[in-house]
Amino acid sequence: MRRAELCDVEPIVEIRAVVMRPDLERLGRFDEHRVRRRFRDAFSPAHTSVVVADGAVAGCVALRPAEDGYWLEHFYLAPAIQGRGIGSAVLRTVLGRADAEGRPVRLNVLRGSAARRLYERHGFTVQGQDPVDVFMLREPNADPRPRRAHVGIA
Numbered sequence: 001m002r003r004a005e006l007c008d009v010e011p012i013v014e015i016r017a018v019v020m021r022p023d024l025e026r027l028g029r030f031d032e033h034r035v036r037r038r039f040r041d042a043f044s045p046a047h048t049s050v051v052v053a054d055g056a057v058a059g060c061v062a063l064r065p066a067e068d069g070y071w072l073e074h075f076y077l078a079p080a081i082q083g084r085g086i087g088s089a090v091l092r093t094v095l096g097r098a099d100a101e102g103r104p105v106r107l108n109v110l111r112g113s114a115a116r117r118l119y120e121r122h123g124f125t126v127q128g129q130d131p132v133d134v135f136m137l138r139e140p141n142a143d144p145r146p147r148r149a150h151v152g153i154a
Contacts, residue, residue: 001049001050001051001052001061001090001093002049002050002052003045003048003049003050004043004045004048004049004050004060005045005050006045008045008048008050008057008060009039009040009043011056011057012039012043012050012057012059012060012074012076013036013039013040014036015057015058015059015060015076015077015078016035016036016039016074016076017032017035017036018078018079019076019077019078019079020035020076020110021035023110023112023113024110026112027110027111027112027132029132039074042073042074043074044062044064047062047063047064047065048060048061048062048074049061049062049063049090049094051077051081051086051090053078053080053081053086058077058078058080058081059075059076059077059078059081059086059090060074060075060076061073061074061075061076061090061091061094062074062075063094063097063098063105066106068103068104069098069103069104069105069106070098070103070104070105070106071105071106071107072094072105072106072107073107075087075090075091075107075115077090087118088118088121088122091118091119091122092122095122095123095138098138098140099140099141101140102140103140104137104138104139104140105124105137105138106127106135106136106137106138107119107124107135107136108133108134108135108136109133109134109136110132110133110134111129111131111132111133111134116134116136119136119138120136122138123138123139124136124137124138125137125138
């Protein structure tokens with residue numbers, strides 16, 4: 001992983017559109033332009049790390065500071081690298097930062113998304129939901145599994 005730069009927006013926008021399409025279509029919420037615009041409008045390089053695989057942008061994750069902890073946002077991995085443990089490694093790294101500060105992490109995930117299982121494996125619990133999103137919280141050090149090596153951020 002490395003810190004995000006402004007030039008990373010377009011590759012990430014395309015990964016986001018591909019990754020989110022099935023869930024958004026299932027929920028009747030997919031819009032080809034909106035899925036891209038929402039990321040462009042919210043992109044904050046200062047809080048975003050880019051996942052690089054085989055020399056190319058393959059995803060990203062943002063950890064945005066909030067008054068009472070952090071928000072985990074914009075966690076996308078290209079389909080070609082999913083299922084290889086990379087998502088878990090990225091989460092361990094990001095959550096390790098929050099744990100070191102003793103701060104909780106919040107996120108929302110689309111209802112019915114397979115990503116929810118990943119978050120639950122890393123200690124997130126459901127706090128509420130609406131027709132589209134499930135809101136989750138992870139208290140510091142909530143992952144009961146032994147710590148493994150973290151993915152470095154340059």
